[in-house]
Amino acid sequence: MSEVIHADHHDDHAHGPAKGLKRWLFTTNHKDIGTLYLWFSFAMFLIGGVLALVIRAELFQPGLQFVQPEFFNQMTTNHGLIMVFGAIMPAFVGLANWLVPMQVGAPDMALPRMNNLSFWILPFAFGMMISTLFMEGGGPNFGWTFYAPLSTTYAPPSVTYFIFAVHLMGASSIMGSINIIATILNMRAPGMTLMKMPMFVWTWLITAYLLIAVMPVLAGAVTMMLFDIHFNTSFFNAAGGGDPVMFQHILWFFGHPEVYIMILPAFGIVSHIIPAFARKRLFGYTSMVYAVASIAFLSFIVWAHHMFTVGMPLAGQLFFMYSTMLIAVPTGVKVFNWISTMWRGSMTFETPMLFAIAFVVLFTMGGFSGLMLAITPVDYQYHDTYFVVAHFHYVLVPGALFSIIAAVYFWFPKWTGKMYDETLGKIHFWLSFVGVNVTFFPQHFSGLAGMPRRIPDYPLQFADFNMISSVGAFIFGLSQVFFLYVIIKSIRSGAPAADRSWEGAKGLEWTLPSPAPYHSFTHPPVVKDEEVLG
């Protein structure tokens, strides 16, 4: 008996990762799961990127050169779905897995087994979704917003697989969110009060609530589609008394908070990186927290600004216009606070800082085009043109994506114990920066000139802008392959990193050794104000 106990005890101490494939399949360790999420999202990012390049290759010149319209529609649809649900969201969950426990001084996530499940659902969900591209009749071709009845009565037979894939993604997101909330609310080290939590933890806490609120709405929408398709209901079928516009209300009631789900954690990341490289405490911590909370609240009452053209009464249009414009206020507060953090700091410009500054600048531009889109009477002219495409790519690519890349460079030394190659990192930044702007800036112009989105071919007056855009897209795409090279090279042969890898880095994670041990904070750390408040 005592021997058994002894053996147990011994096991406990030597408990490192299991060997081989089993480590990854059965792991309940937040760092392993974080790594899985990050690599998964990177793989999805490359696949989604290839689809984007198919689109840009076809649009390089007027006329149909490479693909047929029905295939083109599958490309735009799957590009959107894969990037939103496969690349951006899992990347943020991966970062949360790695960082939240270390930042709040917890040994692991609150629900480690569920953590394993919420990751391992994803490869199946996306396997199912991508397999539809090879089915007879092709994959989803109705846009990532899958408006009924194009996605129901008129959809290809594979739509049922798409519906189940969305259900799986939703289940995964909800489990991930419950886990994050449980960790943050229950497992903070003594002394870390809510208003001392790092911004990344704050933004994720709020994001997780948004996810729990809206993923079931999405599940409801696709379930109604399923019933319309297979069980002859008419939720969205006008001929049977249903309403296609109701589908859009439901979709965007999910969809608008979803947009903030993809940007709030980015706000958190940038709020760590800018203070670190400005060597100055984050300006206006309290107002930053309130700004995030108000953005999250507002995200529930602006959804119909995506549908100004469906034919709403005047009062409805005005309400959604005003509420949408209001979002500019808390968003502005965040930008002003970041700039004030930089102001009279002592700045250096390592790769994470470059990405973070580019985030602030380009996200602000995306914010301005967003404000223009909020103005209902002019939105009629912008709606469903490339102006919208430019707008949301500015907030998602140099917005969400740049923040993820910045986070990878910033915490890379903590994760791996190695430093990335600074020169290569900077090359990666400048290539991405040029690529992103060459791709998406001209799209503002093609949109204003009147080019509708989601078309495989276009009238001749849009030719120049599209050619520039396509060139930019290939630059951007290749620079992300270069990113992969930088990361692999640095994992293999990076210089050893210090525990506090950046001079100005503050937070509990930097008090751990680099690389962070497999099990960290098995005993709660002492929370010192100058550490957590920066």
Next chain:
Amino acid sequence: MKHQLLRIFGGIAALLSAGIATADELNLRVGVTDISRQVYDLHMTIFLICVAIGVVVLGVLFWSVFAHRKSKGVEPATFHESTKLELAWTIVPTLILIVMAIPATQVLVAMYDTGGEDMSIEVRGYQWKWQYKYLDDDYNNTLSFFSVMSTPRDEIYNQSAKAENYLLEVDEYLRIPTNRKVRFLITAEDVIHAWWVPDFGIKRDAVPGMLNELWTIVEEPGIYRGQCTELCGKDHGFMPIVLEVMPEAEFDAWYASRVTSESVRQESIADALTHEELMAQGEAVYGTYCASCHLANGEGVAPVFPAIAGSAVAQGPRDDHLSLVINGVAGTAMQAFGKQLDSAQLASVVHYQRNAFGNDVGDMSQPQDVINLSNGQ
């Protein structure tokens, strides 16, 4: 230094806004209606306010990037909050937003000034064409026609040079008069489309089961072009909208003659046709109405759009084939063409399908057969 930078920023901003305001292919169209001009002005107002704020805010950011560097030996300051500043940058943006909201509301209210129209036209979106119907009790709403893209396949597939209005040309324009208030009632037959004429500053979704309302008054005669702006399936990029705005007298003359020629055609609609006539008309109808799904060579797109070549229906009993085309197949993209085509067009397209693409049934389908079939039901 500080002055110089400010000057540079000011210069860039001025250049940008001037450049963007003048170069018309870089900016929104001013358009030709009162509404479109109001929309353009509003767009410029909001845009310039954004540019101004952007120049100030990002100017501060870049100044900081240049000046507050460790390499310049700057010691970091220690301030990290200021209630006054936070209040200022909450209140000032709110005020700016109110300034923006006032003209925005005015323009929107002006757009919603419906009623008092001189004429109404029903606009109906189909996969992938528009149907226009002049709502006119004097003529029992008889004047209605489809407007289908007429850009040839060769141009799309780069086998011949692209014409000036590539993808923006249709077989029949929607014609309206100048200076009259025209109301458009917008709806759709199958999926959601959107009807947009940029030069008029109007766009509205065409939703099945719903009637949306738009109106316009155009002063300048001319030809105005737009495109469908809601993803509606395979040929979403190929359903342009073309309007010809005619001086009032000219329009009235055209309208009268168009209504007359339509009724003359209706009178002789039941006349029997020869095989050659049927094939010729059938091929034209097929190219305009059927080829987008069943393809010009009749091969279809498996499994969504079945082939006509070798089809059991096209080689089976004639009346079954006719009634499938007349009534469509509920719940699929195969529309009820009885509502879209007249009996001569229906008879000829069915005849054509039965005797082309290697199908060789050899029977005849006459307009009278279609009429009998429809009456029998």
